[in-house]
Amino acid sequence: MLVATALVGVAVGLGAGLGIGLGGGDGASAQPSAGATAPAGTSADGALTDEERVAQRAAELREESAARDADAFDALVVEVEQVVADLSPVVEGAAEHAREGAGPPSPEEAAQWVVTVDAVSAARGDRTSAGTDVNLVGTSVDAALLSLEASTDAFAQAAALAERGDDPTGTQRTAVGALRSGVVAWSVGATQLDASSVERGLGHLHAYLPGVPGSGAITADDEAEGEAHQDGDAEHDHDDEGEQ
Numbered sequence: 172m173l174v175a176t177a178l179v180g181v182a183v184g185l186g187a188g189l190g191i192g193l194g195g196g197d198g199a200s201a202q203p204s205a206g207a208t209a210p211a212g213t214s215a216d217g218a219l220t221d222e223e224r225v226a227q228r229a230a231e232l233r234e235e236s237a238a239r240d241a242d243a244f245d246a247l248v249v250e251v252e253q254v255v256a257d258l259s260p261v262v263e264g265a266a267e268h269a270r271e272g273a274g275p276p277s278p279e280e281a282a283q284w285v286v287t288v289d290a291v292s293a294a295r296g297d298r299t300s301a302g303t304d305v306n307l308v309g310t311s312v313d314a315a316l317l318s319l320e321a322s323t324d325a326f327a328q329a330a331a332l333a334e335r336g337d338d339p340t341g342t343q344r345t346a347v348g349a350l351r352s353g354v355v356a357w358s359v360g361a362t363q364l365d366a367s368s369v370e371r372g373l374g375h376l377h378a379y380l381p382g383v384p385g386s387g388a389i390t391a392d393d394e395a396e397g398e399a400h401q402d403g404d405a406e407h408d409h410d411d412e413g414e415q
């Protein structure tokens with residue numbers, strides 16, 4: 172009787188031990204341990220980490236900046252082409268009085284130049300900062316307009332002096348010098364505009380003012396507008412006007 176009772180006790184003990192062991196094993200495989208961590212780069216609940224949010228926002232800002240820059244470039248092209256259309260007759264007319272031995276224009280012609288250049292400058296207005304190339308072209312346009320304002324004002328003064336019978340030589344020289352400076356400044360911006368247009372995949376864009384004798388301004392290359400150079404930008408051949 173004592174032996175039977177002992178055997179029953181042993182069996183019950185073994186069964187209880189096995190049950191506890193199996194139960195513990197199932198619980199460990201079904202539930203993660205309290206110390207488990209989320210994969211690197213994400214938070215425990217799967218949301219973005221601070222580092223990921225910063226990187227995502229930086230990418231969004233770059234896209235927004237690129238879109239603004241593209242819009243600014245398109246607007247600049249439209250403006251530059253309009254300025255060339257408006258100022259080309261002025262520069263062509265003034266260039267005739269920049270030749271060796273040429274006298275001043277008539278007062279009426281000079282006055283019209285002043286009106287035209289002042290109107291173009293007034294329409295220019297404030298410009299929004301954009302990419303470096305856009306800003307460089309814009310600065311060149313502004314510098315050119317300042318010089319052309321000074322030039323046309325001086326031409327008008329020279330015309331008035333000649334009309335009164337006074338010597339306009341010194342004032343005429345000032346007018347011609349400012350005219351040359353204006354077309355040189357413009358040519359720098361026009362060359363940058365051409366290069367930027369090619370880099371953006373839009374092909375060549377030639378928006379140069381007419382030449383002025385002795386200015387040394389950069390002139391357009393021989394590439395057709397709207398076509399990208401086949402051998403790379405380094406092969407562009409922009410000459411200067413030199414003496415004419």
